[in-house]
Amino acid sequence: SxxxxxxxxxxxxxxxxxxxxxxxxxxxxxxxxxxxxxxRKIMARTRGRITKPMIGGKEVSIDEAIERAAEILVNAKKPLLYGFSSTSCEAHSAGIELAELVGGVVDCTSSVCHGPTILAIHEVGVPSVTLGEVKNRADLIIYWGCNPMHAHPRHMSRYSTFQKGRFRKGRISRKVVAVDVRPTESTKLADEFIQVEPNRDFEIFNAMRAILNSGDCRGDVIGGVPKEKLKKLVEEMKSCQFGVIFFGMGLTHTYGNYRNVREAILLVRDLNMYTKFAIIPMRGHYNVTGFNEVCTWQTGYPYAVDFTRDYPWYNPGETDANSLLIAEDVDAMLVIAADPAAHFPKQAVEYMKRIPLVVIDPFESLTSKLADVVIPAAIAGVEVEGSAYRMDGVPLRLKKVFEPPEGVLSDEEILKRIISKVKEFL
Ligand code: SF4
Structure with missing residues (x-):
């Protein structure tokens, strides 16, 4: 035991x-x-596992599967390596090295979730803090376009709303505001719920900046919200001691896209003329932030990096996984620690079916069902150690509690063995 x-x-x-x-x-x-x-994740290890390496649905040895994966990547003109959000930083590092070696493109799930957040940060930076500071200091917490009780169930109890902190007594010493297009289980827990019209976040942030900076804005109702309500919210934001906005895909995947986030960041920047205010994206998968960090150290760019020109080239909208698949601009794909067939648009998935596809994953998925080569992996953070970055950019060490199934390697080991094979072929 x-x-x-x-x-x-x-x-x-x-x-x-x-x-x-x-x-x-x-x-x-x-x-x-x-x-x-x-x-569920910690207990999942016995269900739906990929147990054996396979080529074309037939069981093969791990060496054969690795050799075939390497062959596919070497023979492709422009292979795409995608996924990475549910594995360790050590695996990220090996995956990026492999993409560079085979002259392909490397991308992570950011491009379909908080990619727009990253684009906004490129333009205006980000006044951020750690979740520890939120816990200890925040007296105003705003959840905007996200539903933590659904996607990050302990966020409100561990880091914000309900948690006691050094300078806060818990729920009674925090004001919580939820902004969303509809009521959710999270908006019910807030002191105030502001319901907004879909796709109007840019106007609302813009109006709030006008109110903050000049005392007023045009129009009586902005994005479905009466101006007086926005004025009250701005006053609360201005007069709190330590405020934070947590935001989700309600900002990144609606009209306005990265402009919504940019405007939210600018509002937070303006608020820092009066008080301490910060903004933090609610990153979904446990180590999607880690991929952005590692990719930035290794290539200078956070995701969607194209190595076909022998130097890293970054142009989301062109070099991200979906754009490449829809434009039929890649000729092989390796997917690791993600399930794009379950999330990508139909057109992209249809194209995935037509090109050689290698999948590395602990579990069977819609993507693994389409794969030509399947390699089973140990579960990072359950069966192997590694590093991961929390949504606020704090790195933590993943631990191991169980042994992986007999003969099953970690993502990092599999990628490193593919790298050695590729080097033999090149
Ligand atoms: Fe739940 Fe997320 Fe915390 Fe895991 S990391 S316990 S999924 S809130």
Whole structure:
């Protein structure tokens, strides 16, 4: 039996690091502190696993699968390596190296979630803080276009709304505002819910900046919100001691796209003339932030990096996975730690079916069903250690509680072995 404390939950971007996992001799497992999603991830290791390497649906040895994967990447003119949000930074580093070696493109799931956030940050920077500072200091918390109770179930209890902090007594010393297009289980927990019209966030932030900077704005109702309500909100933001906006895909995947986030950041920047204010994206998968970090160290760019010119080239909208698949501009694909067939538009998935596809994953998925080569992987953060970055950019060390199935390698080892094979071929 074994008891692992301060275990890091490898599911969502909140990366809770206070989980306790106890394993008994008779195979029973006890998990403390994790939410339903986290518990499910930690317990998932026995269900739906890919058990054997396969080529064309036939079981092969791991060496054969690795050799075939390397061959596919070397023979392609422009292979796409995609995924990475549910694996360790060590695997990211190897994946980026492999993409450069084979002269392909490397991209992560950012391009379909917070990619626009990153584009906004390129333009105007980001006044950010850690979740620890939010916990200890924030007296005004705004959740905008996100539903933490659904996607990051412990976010409100561990880092913000309900948590006690050094200078805050918990729920009573924090004001919580939720802004969304419809009521959700999270908006119910807020002191105030501001319902906005879909696709009008840019106008609302812009009006709030006008109110903050000049005392007034044009129009009586902006994006479905009466001006007086916005004035009250701006006053609350201006007069709090430490405020934070957490935002989700309600800003990044609606009209305005990265401009919404840009305007939200500019509002936060303006607010810092009066008080301390910060803004943090609610990053979804547990280590999508890690990929952006590692990719930036290694290539200078955070995602969607094209190596076909022998130097890194970055142009989201052209070099991201979806754009490349829809333009039929890649001729092979390796997917690791993600399930694009479940999330990409039909046109992109149809094209994925037509090109050689290698999938590395612990679990069967819609994508693994389409693959020509399937390589089973150990579950990062459950069966192998590694590093991951929380949504606020704080790196944490993933722990291991179980042994991987016999003969199953980690993502990092698989990628490193593909790299060695590719070097033999080149
Ligand atoms: Fe895991 Fe996220 Fe739940 Fe925390 S909130 S336990 S990181 S799934």
């Amino acid at each position: 074994m008891r692992v404390e301060a275990f890091v939950c490898p599911f969502c971007g909140a990366l809770c690091d206070d989980i306790i996992v106890e394993t008994g001799n008779n195979g029973d497992v006890k998990i403390e502190n994790a939410c339903v999603l986290g518990t």
